[in-house]
Amino acid sequence: MTRKQKRLSVIAGGLAFLGVATGLTFYALGQKASYFYMPADLTTASVQPGQRIRLGGLVEKGTIQRGQGATVAFSVTDTHKSVKVTYTGILPDLFHEERGVITEGTFGPDGVFVADSVLAKHDERYMPKEVADGLKAKGVWQESKSE
Amino acid sequence: MVETGHFALVLAFALSLVQTLVPLFGARLNNQRLMAVGGPVAVTGFALTALSFVALASAYASSDFSVASVWENSHSLQPLIYKITGTWGNHEGSMLLWVLILTFFGALVAAFGSNLPATLRANVLAVQGAIGAAFFLFILATSNPFIRLNPAPIEGRDLNPVLQDLGLAIHPPFLYLGYVGFSICFSFSVAALIEGRIDASWARWVRPWTLVAWMFLTGGIAMGSYWAYYELGWGGFWFWDPVENASFMPWLAGTALLHSAIVMEKRSALKIWTLLLAILTFSLSLLGTFLVRSGVLTSVHAFATDPTRGVFILCILTLFIGGSLALFALRASRLTAGGLFHPISREGALVLNNLFLTTATATVLVGTLYPLAVEAFSADKISVGAPFFNLTFGPLMVPLLLVVPFGPLLAWKRGDVFAVAQRLMVAFAAALLATLVTALFIDGASVFAALGVGLAVWLILGALTDLAVKSGVGNVAAGIMVRRLLGLPRSVFGTAFAHLGLGLTTLGIVGTLCFGTEKILSMRAGETVELSGHTLRFVGLYPAQGPNYAEDRGRFELIGVGGSPVGEISSAKRFFPVRQMTTTESGIRTIGFSQLYISLGDEGKDGSVVVRLWWKPLVTLIWGGGLMMMAGAAMSLMDRRLRVGAPSRRRKQAGAVTSSGLP
Numbered sequence: 001m002t003r004k005q006k007r008l009s010v011i012a013g014g015l016a017f018l019g020v021a022t023g024l025t026f027y028a029l030g031q032k033a034s035y036f037y038m039p040a041d042l043t044t045a046s047v048q049p050g051q052r053i054r055l056g057g058l059v060e061k062g063t064i065q066r067g068q069g070a071t072v073a074f075s076v077t078d079t080h081k082s083v084k085v086t087y088t089g090i091l092p093d094l095f096h097e098e099r100g101v102i103t104e105g106t107f108g109p110d111g112v113f114v115a116d117s118v119l120a121k122h123d124e125r126y127m128p129k130e131v132a133d134g135l136k137a138k139g140v141w142q143e144s145k146s147e
Numbered sequence: 148m149v150e151t152g153h154f155a156l157v158l159a160f161a162l163s164l165v166q167t168l169v170p171l172f173g174a175r176l177n178n179q180r181l182m183a184v185g186g187p188v189a190v191t192g193f194a195l196t197a198l199s200f201v202a203l204a205s206a207y208a209s210s211d212f213s214v215a216s217v218w219e220n221s222h223s224l225q226p227l228i229y230k231i232t233g234t235w236g237n238h239e240g241s242m243l244l245w246v247l248i249l250t251f252f253g254a255l256v257a258a259f260g261s262n263l264p265a266t267l268r269a270n271v272l273a274v275q276g277a278i279g280a281a282f283f284l285f286i287l288a289t290s291n292p293f294i295r296l297n298p299a300p301i302e303g304r305d306l307n308p309v310l311q312d313l314g315l316a317i318h319p320p321f322l323y324l325g326y327v328g329f330s331i332c333f334s335f336s337v338a339a340l341i342e343g344r345i346d347a348s349w350a351r352w353v354r355p356w357t358l359v360a361w362m363f364l365t366g367g368i369a370m371g372s373y374w375a376y377y378e379l380g381w382g383g384f385w386f387w388d389p390v391e392n393a394s395f396m397p398w399l400a401g402t403a404l405l406h407s408a409i410v411m412e413k414r415s416a417l418k419i420w421t422l423l424l425a426i427l428t429f430s431l432s433l434l435g436t437f438l439v440r441s442g443v444l445t446s447v448h449a450f451a452t453d454p455t456r457g458v459f460i461l462c463i464l465t466l467f468i469g470g471s472l473a474l475f476a477l478r479a480s481r482l483t484a485g486g487l488f489h490p491i492s493r494e495g496a497l498v499l500n501n502l503f504l505t506t507a508t509a510t511v512l513v514g515t516l517y518p519l520a521v522e523a524f525s526a527d528k529i530s531v532g533a534p535f536f537n538l539t540f541g542p543l544m545v546p547l548l549l550v551v552p553f554g555p556l557l558a559w560k561r562g563d564v565f566a567v568a569q570r571l572m573v574a575f576a577a578a579l580l581a582t583l584v585t586a587l588f589i590d591g592a593s594v595f596a597a598l599g600v601g602l603a604v605w606l607i608l609g610a611l612t613d614l615a616v617k618s619g620v621g622n623v624a625a626g627i628m629v630r631r632l633l634g635l636p637r638s639v640f641g642t643a644f645a646h647l648g649l650g651l652t653t654l655g656i657v658g659t660l661c662f663g664t665e666k667i668l669s670m671r672a673g674e675t676v677e678l679s680g681h682t683l684r685f686v687g688l689y690p691a692q693g694p695n696y697a698e699d700r701g702r703f704e705l706i707g708v709g710g711s712p713v714g715e716i717s718s719a720k721r722f723f724p725v726r727q728m729t730t731t732e733s734g735i736r737t738i739g740f741s742q743l744y745i746s747l748g749d750e751g752k753d754g755s756v757v758v759r760l761w762w763k764p765l766v767t768l769i770w771g772g773g774l775m776m777m778a779g780a781a782m783s784l785m786d787r788r789l790r791v792g793a794p795s796r797r798r799k800q801a802g803a804v805t806s807s808g809l810p
Contacts, residue, residue: 003487010490014502021506025513025539032535033517036528054530070667070748070757089667090380090748090759093720093729104530133528 034104038134039081049107055083055115056102056134064097076101076113078134087115100132149214152202153293156243159195159250160283162188166253166276170269174341182265185272186257192279193247193254200247203292204234213299216240216292222305222725224695232315233306238440238456239292241319245436246282248320248327252356253279256331263352270338271331278330281463289456305695305725314374318367322394325364326432329401331356333429336422337471340478345422350412353425355784357408361401362780368394369773380718380731380746382761384659384769387536392515393435396508400428403504406497414494414559416487419479420501426475430468431508437464443519489561496554496562503547510539548602548653552609555642556616570616574608592661599657606650610643641783648775651768658741658765665762669755675706679762681743682706683716688756696721698732701747701756705736718747740765 036054037045047053060082063075070089075082085103095101095118103115166188173181203216208230212218220237221230235244253275260268286292335353339345371394376384385391407421437443441457488494514531521529552574556567568575582601585592615621617639618632664679672687686702700719707713718734734745741764748757 006487006490010498017502018506018509021510021539021543024542025510028535028538029513029517029531032538033529033531036530052534066749066751070669070759090731090746090757093380093731 038078039076039083040078047107049109052106054102054104055113059097059099059101061097076103083113085113085115087118091118148202149206149293152199155195155199157287159192159199160280160287162192163276163279163283166192167273167280171273174266174269179265182269185269189253189257189272193250196247196250200243203240203243204231207231207234210303212303213295215294215296218296218300218303220306221303222695223302225306226694229306229311235319236306236310236315239290242286242290243292244319245323245327246279246286248323249279249330252328252331266342267338270341271334274334274337275330285459285463289459305723308723308726308728308730309378312378314370314378318370318374321363321370322367325360325367326397326435328356328360328363329397329429329432332425336425337474339422340474343478343481345418345482347412347415350408354408354412357401357405358780358784361405362777364398364401365773365776368398369770373770377733377735380733382744387533389515390439392511393438396511397428397431397435399504399508400424400431403501404428406500410494410497414488416494419482423475426471433464433467437461491564492562493557493559496557499550500554503543507540507543510543548606551606551646552612555613571609571612574605574612577608578605596657596661599661603650603654603657606653607647610646610650614643637786638783641779644782645776645779648772648779651775652772655765655768655772659763662764663762666760669751669757671755678760696723703734703745716743716745718745720747737767740767742766
């Protein structure tokens with residue numbers, strides 16, 4: 001092979017490889033990216049039971065119930081609507097009533113959201129960014145409330 | 148002292164402008180005196196930045212709450228070590244650490260670069276100065292750590308309790324040494340483009356810097372991973388969090404750079420590619436800085452969100468990435484192409500390595516930026532987590548790991564893949580055996596788990612085979628073999644150790660993910676629980692008082708075979724009153740390479756406590772492998788051919804030392 005042919009074959013091989021990787025990436029993005037919703041969004045969005053989503057909002061006051069073992073039930077609210085969530089495991093240290101929370105999981109057939117992770121990510125105001133943005137959009141939470 | 152530090156910072160900014168302009172024009176006019184300005188200015192700039200950093204650190208150490216940054220991130224009751232490490236446990240201080248390390252590397256080039264061609268040295272220092280100027284301006288304009296408060300508060304607001312850990316002393320400095328270390332490779336690349344000239348001595352210079360940066364970045368990532376593992380109490384070692392990805396992308400690209408620089412140095416091939424890769428690696432470091440420091444991501448690393456900072460860093464990012472790539476587009480065609488090689492050769496293997504690693508970098512980049520793009524252009528908010536990366540990054544890594552043992556054994560220019568396969572027979576047979584043993588004799592082992600173990604054994608033995616073949620095991624007498632082994636160039640050991648580390652990390656990941664067990668249950672004092680053959684008894688909760696926190700310590704006894712306790716593990720809930728924040732201290736006991744991990748949950752009404760237990764087989768190998776990779780990099784650095792500042796000596800010894808041409 002000449003230098004040019006050699007180089008072309010290397011480039012062709014590389015492009016084919018990149019093509020496969022790109023295809024895989026887009027497939028994975030379509031399948032594996034999980035959307036973020038707040039309880040009120042769920043009336044308009046169509047979320048199938050079994051579809052993995054992230055549900056965020058505030059932990060509704062007085063709804064935390066500890067069941068047997070390590071299972072906990074609570075409601076996530078954006079003050080317009082609320083959704084019942086169950087979770088088995090250790091709740092993050094920052095999990096409190098009326099504090100922001102993001103849960104990740106799927107809806108069961110009975111309409112209860114079964115979370116497999118409860119995220120403790122937050123900024124210095126202890127409010128997850130997505131939740132803060134969502135509450136601001138709904139006019140519930142103002143910037144000034146943070147300090 | 149604080150004002151001195153502030154003043155020193157302003158002076159350092161002014162000097163960085165001098166460092167940018169004077170040597171640049173000097174190189175343009177070929178004026179020796181103007182070019183010579185770069186070195187002393189770089190060293191002085193570093194000294195001033197160091198002075199500024201020491202001033203801030205001493206304000207932290209003495210709890211000077213008249214400084215806003217200290218007030219926000221420190222407390223008089225904090226232990227001294229956390230007062231000091233708190234210096235960079237916040238946005239302003241960590242940016243100061245960033246430029247400190249940047250100027251440190253600039254000073255190193257000035258100190259050791261006396262035998263570089265004068266114009267190259269001047270241009271490198273100029274580019275380094277320009278990066279410094281941009282970040283000094285960023286600090287002074289948007290993130291000044293020296294802003295005073297009047298009147299001074301009496302007490303500070305405490306450092307984020309999650310950061311009150313020894314990890315903060317190691318993780319950020321190492322990570323920055325890695326991130327910022329790649330700036331040298333970037334500066335060398337841009338300098339080569341400005342001159343329109345690139346030769347093998349360029350690669351000999353860039354490789355050690357890449358090794359240094361890569362070594363620290365590896366350490367920083369490994370340390371960050373271990374820190375998250377024990378501090379967060381979730382038992383995970385990697386979360387595919389955007390902030391982790393921000394450090395992982397430069398690592399992947401840097402690993403590719405490390406390998407392509409070898410080809411360039413030895414064979415003068417892949418010149419343009421290596422140069423581009425050096426630019427891209429530092430660009431990813433800058434992108435990482437942007438992602439973490441701008442506040443577009445929410446995480447423990449995003450200390451504060453201030454839109455002006457994000458826009459400022461974005462401007463720096465655009466200027467340097469856009470500028471360097473534009474320069475590349477204009478000048479790359481001037482650079483001469485390198486030597487030819489057969490696809491089946493050491494060069495070919497390294498090209499394959501680069502193809503896999505850069506593609507893997509790209510998938511991580513897409514997964515990290517896609518949610519930001521979706522959020523910017525639509526109302527949807529999405530997250531891309533582990534499932535995405537398992538599906539894209541995983542399939543790219545497995546074939547790469549499979550071919551790793553072949554690379555170092557192939558000859559330069561034209562290799563014989565069958566001869567190499569023959570030499571790897573033993574490693575292959577052992578890997579196959581390990582796979583079969585795992586599949587047949589370990590309960591609950593899936594096919595993937597068995598193949599994973601096999602892959603790890605293949606990597607480990609493949610690395611050892613490399614050493615064995617090059618020292619002539621089986622062909623020569625034992626005495627000659629040992630002498631040959633000891634006589635091998637250090638870089639051969641470096642390669643073997645780094646690949647061995649990769650195998651160990653793989654083994655650790657496979658062990659933890661495939662054979663780990665966990666239990667969540669609520670326990671009362673006196674109850675016992677069994678997990679993967681280990682019996683644990685919950686002794687009870689004991690309150691205790693720390694310097695700036697109160698804790699409930701849950702004590703557990705590890706029960707031995709005879710029924711008597713053989714050790715204690717304790718996990719605690721700590722409450723920090725200043726920030727009204729609770730953290731969980733996990734309880735860990737290392738048994739062999741494996742660990743028992745206990746995390747304490749909430750206390751129930753009936754006095755029971757929720758407890759989460761994990762058995763993590765071989766988990767320590769994940770980070771042990773990282774240390775091994777660092778050791779490999781250190782060994783390569785000690786190779787006399789690569790010793791920083793020894794490029795001229797190398798030429799004389801080129802005939803005597805060859806790494807692959809051994810009989």
